[in-house]
Amino acid sequence: MENTKGFCLLEDTSDLRDELSVIRHHLHQNPELAYKEFQTSDFVAQKLEAWGYKLTRGLGGTGMVASLTAGTGTRAVAVRADMDALPIAEETGLPYASCNAGLMHACGHDGHTTMVLGAARHLARTRAFNGTVHLVFQPAEEIGADSGAKRMIEDGLFERFPCEAIFGLHNHPGYPTGTFMFRSGPFMAASDTVNITVHGRGGHAARPHLAVDPVVIGAALVGALQTVVARSIDPMQTAVVTVGAFNAGHAANVIPESARLQISVRSFDATVRQQLETRIRALAEAHASGYGAKIDIDYVPGYPVVINSVAETELALEVARELVGEERVVNNFGPIAGSEDFAYYLQQKPGCFLRLGNGEGAPMLHNASYDFNDDNLTVGAAYWTRLVERFLAR
Template sequence: MSASPLCTVDDLAESKAELDEIRHHLHQHPELSYEEADTSSFVAAKLEGWGYTVTRHIGGHGLVASLTAGHGTRTVGIRADMDALPIHEQTGLDYASIRDGKMHACGHDGHTTVLLGAARQIARTRNFSGTVHLIFQPAEEAGSDSGAERMIADGLFERFPCEAIFGLHNHPGVATGTFGFRAGPLMAACDTVKVRITGRGGHAARPHLAVDPVVVGSSIVMALQTVVARNVDPNEAAVVTVGAFHSGHAANVIPESATLDLSVRSFSPKVRETLEARIRALVAAQAESYGASAEVEFIRGYPVLVNSAAETEFARSVAEELVGPEHVISPFPPIAGSEDFAYYLQKIPGCFVRLGNGENRPMLHNARYDFNDDNLTIGAAFWTRLVERFLPKDSA
């Protein structure tokens, strides 16, 4: 008996209306990081209804749905994120968020629905041999102590062993249904730096009797512009952005202190260390030169997301089979944004995939953003076919 045909996008056509309904429900009911109780319960109920063994409350509101078929012993994991953002939605959609100040502005409602669509198709056809673990993760947007970290700490891979793990994120600015792949570093490490400058307050008319933290902070801001330009290899990529500068309240008062908040991005551990060292040194030197002092808090965020070569090539081949090479970008350009999927890839090999959300659609984290429903069946077919290819069905 020959193996069953692999999944195509057309095979998901009959599921499109149901997937639209699921996605719109999730979009209307967003929950922030660490608060995804309703979303998790909704997802778990769907999966249990399709025959999955669902384990809840992993690292908080995370869950894993497991399904075994055939006699195969191999395993694979696929992850979707579930949390929303603290943004007031401005889309005007009839399924817009009903929770004020909370919005699915990054497409996690779509990611979750895509994986649910695949879950339904995988359970229906069971065209694989082995075990698939579908990982629905909370708190990707947390920035630190994220859902991935918590699920790993809660024994994710010990309890649900995976030979490889795969994940997906939509990408506005790229044509709908176009897949992007890049082996090696794909997304940047993201660190936050908080600088507190202490000077000496005084009267604006007597600056010589004060130490002005505004001047000190301004000097630090300008000096920081040299870090990437003069301390990082031109063949490497890095970003140092001062996103906030706060000091003072009145025009005629020299304040006592000032604060700076920085976002720092890098694509290699070596560059990451260089950035921290140079930022600390520049801040201290600039403050001292003005007779002020400065404290630097360097908060490590998500690490560099590094796709493994073999799994990236495998996922790329699945996408080319599904949608054709003309709808695949490889290598995809590096992305300065960050993702806690990076923590999974530090533990086991895998690949994080980008899926075009449309060329002229609002960017991520925008109040007018919306996940493109045209991707629901495309993404679900991709995950289904990937499972079928990673865990090929027994032939007899």
């Protein structure tokens, strides 16, 4: 692409491919769970310090912010990478597969971290920007509640590192590598978890009339919950209610005392989110009561809706078009029912969370065969570099 103003091009980071691949493979081999990213944090910190960044560690536990100033500009921008892995046993067979049994980078956070490190490397060696960049390396995105973003904000992230906007991305299997996807407004869903325990009365399988069977009640409730979205939510709105776990009993000839359901609830609108909670609670309580059982409901609020601001999304979109061309950019990409704690940042600051294709036919996220595509490493490094340069040049 034409580069009349000297902003970063794809070829400007191509010499970093081997270095970034080594970094990414190291991170992939050494996955760590939420708030336990000790080796990951140390490894990332060593790289950043060697490149001349001012480093502040310990935000949100194992999180850190790397800051660099160039020129005389007084403006600042932030870019975020997540660092944690998942409790999944890897089945890729790769030479750099996880060395930590039962843990793997099945969501690509190793790649997200490496792309931001690539940008850090290039920004430090060129310093072709005018102002301050804060690179936010965050723990515990996968935890679902009380996440790294929330804790970093509570630790004074934006007071200690003022910025005008914050940006982040997630890889997206199913789209060609190096393809960027954007959407203004609500982009990724709010996610809540509901734990329902049905308390019946245990007994002998041969005498069910003397018991209150929580298995039957729980099974009927699973079916009833499917009506929440179908019959209680406006069809023009998007919502999901999924029963992901149903646990009860240990023997064929014993009616257990209780059954437990675990439910994932997704939505894109605050009113709909409240409607879902109200309806799920009422339905579960009435259902159990109708069978003569008691019920406990633990409704756990998760991440808010990811809502991208218009101006920052338009800038991020322009940068992608300039970098990779119109044919590799998708605007108005459809809403995604997955959730992201980047939403907490966007409640505090304007910004944009975008998606980057990880390859057509690639294994899905959170799959034991998943792997981040190394072809994205220099693309992501160039993108973040150019975004910082463009934002601070405005």
